[in-house]
């Protein structure tokens with residue numbers, strides 16, 4: 001086997017890495033034979049000299065081959081998966097998975113933890129007491145067959161190389177690379193035998209890709225991996241120029257998702273979840289009425305019931321579906337903060353809000369750090385809304401008064417107010433499909 005430093009050196013110098021060498025490097029890292037420092041050096045080299053399409057496919061395949069795949073042959077319903085490239089107050093998966101299950105589809109989903117300034121679905125779900133995300137391949141398959149949806153982590157069995165590299169990227173400022181994100185997302189999607197992969201590629205201040213153009217590049221990289229694999233895939237390029245929902249945290253996100261699942265929280269988070277669920281139904285089982293059926297499932301309680309079943313199947317306290325705050329942990333300090341000036345909300349630095357939430361303890365600073373499920377930020381307004389001094393801009397949930405005051409300052413500094421009315425941004429900029 002080649003000296004792994006040669007793989008790092010090739011990328012450092014901007015050369016293409018031989019397929020077999022790259023594959024061995026990734027598999028060696030997953031087996032624990034290549035130390036973190038070499039893998040971290042490789043990631044930084046690959047960040048500065050992006051992998052080409054061929055290398056990205058080799059990386060994706062090696063991550064999948066680092067574990068077993070899950071063809072889900074025992075599941076008879078049409079199978080769909082959905083994944084976001086990462087955002088702020090982006091709780092779509094928490095809603096989508098039970099919503100799609102309530103519409104007769106099967107959702108088997110491997111999710112990630114918080115990455116950089118973005119939240120992670122696994123961290124959010126683990127805010128529910130008892131909720132287990134570390135499931136074996138057999139448990140995942142059984143739950144999809146019985147309950148219709150499951151949201152789980154990569155395991156030692158399933159895409160372990162992505163689990164390891166993902167945590168290392170988070171800790172080494174090497175996240176925002178199109179090929180690295182595409183390989184990470186698609187390895188988790190292609191390892192599971194689904195009929196359709198839906199991607200939510202985020203664009204804007206709260207995303208890794210700051211413009212719709214760079215997000216379109218990421219969408220194309222992901223769709224191209226799906227095409228090479230022979231898997232139907234559609235990617236939305238969606239707006240992340242402001243927090244999607246209001247809750248930026250873990251327990252806070254779960255509580256917001258329950259409101260959406262009850263049909264009691266109209267807005268951009270609901271709209272995006274309905275759009276994805278509707279698209280999945282239309283593509284796999286429908287007659288074009290997918291979005292209407294999704295709205296009905298939110299209004300009549302069937303999506304919420306599916307959420308409760310998923311939580312209980314994964315060991316969580318199912319009362320979260322009826323009365324979230326009877327089981328979710330609450331922060332010691334809750335501080336309201338007002339806008340610094342009056343006017344129309346023109347711009348939000350959603351990454352800064354995500355970082356403020358991380359600073360409160362909702363995300364990680366070092367690899368493997370625990371997150372605090374209770375803390376976070378509820379950011380109320382949307383771009384275009386009128387802000388008045390004296391009204392609440394955000395609510396900070398913190399462990400201490402000092403933490404809360406610091407986060408409040410950061411949130412106030414993250415908004416730009418205009419004296420003139422402002423048009424809200426589009427929710428979806430476009431789609432790319434295989």
Ligand code: URA
Pocket residue numbers: 084085086112115166175180181182184185188
């Ligand atoms: N989501 C993932 O699964 N991986 C990334 O690299 C970014 C977002």
